[in-house]
Amino acid sequence: MVEKVPEKNSSGRKDKMKIVFLDRDGVISDYTPNDYVKNWKEFKFLPHSIDGLKNFAFNGFQIIIISNQAGVNKGLLSLETLTDITEKMQRILKDSGVNIAKAYYCPHTAEENCDCRKPKTGLFKQADKDFGPIDFSKTFFIGDSSIDIEAGKHIGAKTILVLSGKTKSEEETKEWKYKPDYIAKTLLEAVEIVIAN
Ligand SMILES: [Mg+2]
Ligand SMILES: [Zn+2]
Numbered sequence: 089m090v091e092k093v094p095e096k097n098s099s100g101r102k103d104k105m106k107i108v109f110l111d112r113d114g115v116i117s118d119y120t121p122n123d124y125v126k127n128w129k130e131f132k133f134l135p136h137s138i139d140g141l142k143n144f145a146f147n148g149f150q151i152i153i154i155s156n157q158a159g160v161n162k163g164l165l166s167l168e169t170l171t172d173i174t175e176k177m178q179r180i181l182k183d184s185g186v187n188i189a190k191a192y193y194c195p196h197t198a199e200e201n202c203d204c205r206k207p208k209t210g211l212f213k214q215a216d217k218d219f220g221p222i223d224f225s226k227t228f229f230i231g232d233s234s235i236d237i238e239a240g241k242h243i244g245a246k247t248i249l250v251l252s253g254k255t256k257s258e259e260e261t262k263e264w265k266y267k268p269d270y271i272a273k274t275l276l277e278a279v280e281i282v283i284a285n
Contacts, residue, residue: 105226106148107219108282109212109245112155114232114253115275124159127169128176134252140275141186147283150219153191154211160195167195190218207238228282230275238266248278
């Protein structure tokens with residue numbers, strides 16, 4: 089009789105998927121109130137966000153961006169420009185040893201009622217097709233707005249609100265229907281939460 093040897097994965101634990109989902113504006117880059125990042129010149133990394141991403145990369149996480157960019161269908165920037173911004177951002181991150189596995193964007197306006205604009209979960213489902221199957225309950229989504237937290241809840245991920253963008257204080261979350269699981273000042277702090285959980 090052959091006894092089955094239990095399989096061990098390389099990390100020695102199976103309770104966490106090494107994928108992390110991040111919003112872009114207000115998390116990695118500057119939040120621009122009532123505006124969009126319309127070209128590369130307007131894209132500014134938040135202080136220490138590259139360090140945060142480095143920590144994810146160093147800890148073996150695949151980094152996936154999930155971002156609403158309605159400025160595209162509002163005619164404020166083209167899809168080509170959005171791609172250009174992404175490529176230039178990735179080039180800088182590559183120099184720091186950070187690879188973004190993929191950036192998913194919703195170009196639609198709220199009026200278009202698409203399936204991918206957060207708080208809907210279409211972009212996460214695209215990621216699941218590309219990288220899955222993903223057990224979202226073992227992943228984190230890090231965002232700076234109530235929409236992000238709602239989207240994260242809908243897909244079943246753990247959520248971290250960072251106070252580096254649209255939301256400035258924990259106080260603001262009191263009125264929210266969906267509360268974040270964790271609150272962090274910055275992405276750098278959020279990384280510690282993900283790694284500890
Ligand atoms: Mg944001
Ligand atoms: Zn969409």
